[in-house]
Amino acid sequence: MxxxxxxxxxxxxxxxxxxxxxxxxxxxxxxxxxxxxxxxxxxxTSDLSVFDGCYTVSRDEPAQIKVSEIDGTWMMQMKEPASSGRVWDNPEPLEVLDNSEIPTYFSIDPDNVDALIARPDRVLVLAHVKPVYANIDPLLDSEYLSYIYRGANTIYHVECDDINTDILANPHSNIVIDNVNEIV
Incomplete structure (x- = not known):
């Protein structure tokens, strides 16, 4: 035992x-x-090629921002006023941001963003929303978000153009208002 x-x-x-x-x-x-x-x-790493191209704040407006890769660095350019004699300003470098910075600029879950790029002074921050999420969120009508000096909104990827437009002109300066009370 x-x-x-x-x-x-x-x-x-x-x-x-x-x-x-x-x-x-x-x-x-x-x-x-x-x-x-x-x-x-x-x-x-983020695929920054999703940013290559031009953007505007409304689908029916000409391009206003141009993002491109120049000599391995992502750069941005803004359209110049017609009086400048050139279409785009000098390229400025952009920096890749970590997704942990998304809440600073956008009210979107960082898991739904696949790329984030910004000017060094953070006056402009661009985010690319995953297409799957952009297709199901009724508040998004574009895969691109922009944070421009304290305001966030969607922006639209449009064809780049070399048409000089005066983005500083007053859009209301040439409006003619006819007398609508006139009886014909």
Whole structure:
């Protein structure tokens, strides 16, 4: 009987040790997988090519902002007034922002944004919303968001043009209002 009790204790010890070792191995394995997944996520970079092109604040207006890659750096240009003698101003560099900065500029879940780029002074910040999300959110009618000096709104990706437009002109200056009370 004493031998049986000793064997039982020995088997219990072996079982406990086995459980501890297998739990430790499982924990190490899971930690390693999580670490590898985190490292892979950290090395994924935004595809900034989604920003290549021109933008405007309304679908039926000419392009006002141009974003392009020049010598490996993402740059932006603004349309100049017609009086300047050129269509676009000098290119200015843009910086890639981390998605953790999204709440500073936009009220959208960072998981729904796949690229974020900005001027160094943060007067202009552009975000590209994942197409899947843009298609289901009734408040979005574009995949592009802009933050321009303290205000956020959608902007529209449009064809680039080299038509000089006077974006500083008063759009109301040439309006003629006829007397609507006139009986004909």
């Amino acid at each position: 004493s031998l049986r009790v000793d064997l039982k204790r020995h088997n219990t010890k072996i079982l406990k040790v086995s459980l501890i070792i297998s739990s430790a191995l499982l924990f190490v394995g899971c930690s390693k997988e999580a670490s590898v997944a985190e490292d892979a996520a950290a090395t994924v």
